[in-house]
Amino acid sequence: MFSVTKITIRRLVLISTITTLASLALMIASILAPGPLLLVVAMSLGQFFGTASLVLYLLAIVLDLQGYGEHDEFGSLD
Amino acid sequence: MLKIDSTEQLLRVAALVSAVIAVLILIWYLLVRPPLGRSTKIVLLFGLGVMPLATSLAGNISGFEYTLQRSFCGSCHVMLPYTQDAADPTSHSLAAIHSRNRAFGEESCYTCHADYQMFGTMTTKLNGLRHLYYYITEYANTGPYGEGGKPIHMYKPFQNAMCTRCHSTEAPRWGKVDDHAAALDDIRKGDTKCIDCHSGEVIHPRAFAHGGNGRAPARTASNAAPAGAAKE
Numbered sequence: 001m002f003s004v005t006k007i008t009i010r011r012l013v014l015i016s017t018i019t020t021l022a023s024l025a026l027m028i029a030s031i032l033a034p035g036p037l038l039l040v041v042a043m044s045l046g047q048f049f050g051t052a053s054l055v056l057y058l059l060a061i062v063l064d065l066q067g068y069g070e071h072d073e074f075g076s077l078d
Numbered sequence: 079m080l081k082i083d084s085t086e087q088l089l090r091v092a093a094l095v096s097a098v099i100a101v102l103i104l105i106w107y108l109l110v111r112p113p114l115g116r117s118t119k120i121v122l123l124f125g126l127g128v129m130p131l132a133t134s135l136a137g138n139i140s141g142f143e144y145t146l147q148r149s150f151c152g153s154c155h156v157m158l159p160y161t162q163d164a165a166d167p168t169s170h171s172l173a174a175i176h177s178r179n180r181a182f183g184e185e186s187c188y189t190c191h192a193d194y195q196m197f198g199t200m201t202t203k204l205n206g207l208r209h210l211y212y213y214i215t216e217y218a219n220t221g222p223y224g225e226g227g228k229p230i231h232m233y234k235p236f237q238n239a240m241c242t243r244c245h246s247t248e249a250p251r252w253g254k255v256d257d258h259a260a261a262l263d264d265i266r267k268g269d270t271k272c273i274d275c276h277s278g279e280v281i282h283p284r285a286f287a288h289g290g291n292g293r294a295p296a297r298t299a300s301n302a303a304p305a306g307a308a309k310e
Contacts, residue, residue, distance in 0.1 A: 009114065010114065013107075013114065013122065014108075016126055017104050017107055017108060017122075017125075017126065018108075020100070020104060020125070020126050020130055021101065021104050021105075023130065024097050024100055024101055024104075024130060024133065027093070027097060027130075027133050027134060027137050028094065028097050028133075030137065030141060031090050031093050031094055031097075031137050031140065031141075032094075034141060034144045034150070035153055036150070036153060036154060036206075036209075036210050036213070037210065037214070039141050039144075039145065040207065040210060042137070042141070043138060043141060046134075047134055047138075050130050050131075050134060053126060053130075054126055054127050054130070054131075057122065057123075057126045057127065058127075061119060061123075064114060064119075
């Protein structure tokens with residue numbers, strides 16, 4: 001069974017961070033060079049990735065607040 | 079010096095500023111990798127949530143505003159015969175005359191071609207997505223003015239309501255035109271279309287004259303369709 005550790009939580013935050021950077025790059029590009037294709041991609045894919053990354057981050061926070069991984073072998077990473 | 083002349087530009091700046099703040103926070107996290115304590119979580123909430131949401135919101139609104147502009151329509155090269163003529167201060171086409179009116183201005187394409195019924199903005203934007211699809215699949219490799227591509231056409235006939243929003247058919251000067259007076263009821267009912275007389279060649283002459291978009295340079299039997307089905 002999949003067990004949630006502190007490492008898992010940190011990985012979730014890391015994935016969320018990288019995904020947000022990608023979506024921000026799309027949004028910035030569509031603002032600086034607004035073409036039809038770029039606008040559509042930024043408003044669809046960019047916002048999908050942005051929303052997904054926020055959900056991942058909130059999931060990580062909820063898992064962390066519920067105390068997942070506090071007693072794993074890595075100990076506290078805080 | 080940065081000059082902000084419109085709400086759209088202000089929103090673009092706001093979107094960029096919030097995006098830069100978010101990027102700085104995220105890069106800081108990736109470089110420093112601090113422990114996930116309370117303060118880090120709050121800072122990350124700004125970097126992953128608040129600032130990207132602000133960027134998205136401001137970017138969306140400014141993006142939608144930008145899509146109303148004639149320059150956006152002209153960003154697909156097949157539209158250049160239409161947009162260049164509309165922007166030409168010496169042109170006497172209907173599109174150019176209307177574009178010189180401040181009520182139309184830089185948004186003249188959208189003002190005349192948008193749907194105005196309930197959800198009209200949404201249907202117009204969805205049609206815009208269809209434009210993009212057809213542009214990529216059928217017109218991307220055509221000539222500078224779309225030569226070699228299929229004739230461009232509207233998805234549905236141009237409605238009198240687009241004209242009568244401003245030309246109410248009530249003005250005495252308008253009614254003095256014999257053809258207007260003779261067909262008044264039919265025009266109001268939509269049985270006689272404005273573009274039956276004010277046809278595509280009068281509205282967008284350059285698009286009809288240059289031979290692009292698969293059109294013949296001169297009017298021929300193939301493009302002499304009824305004005306109600308005129309494609310512009």
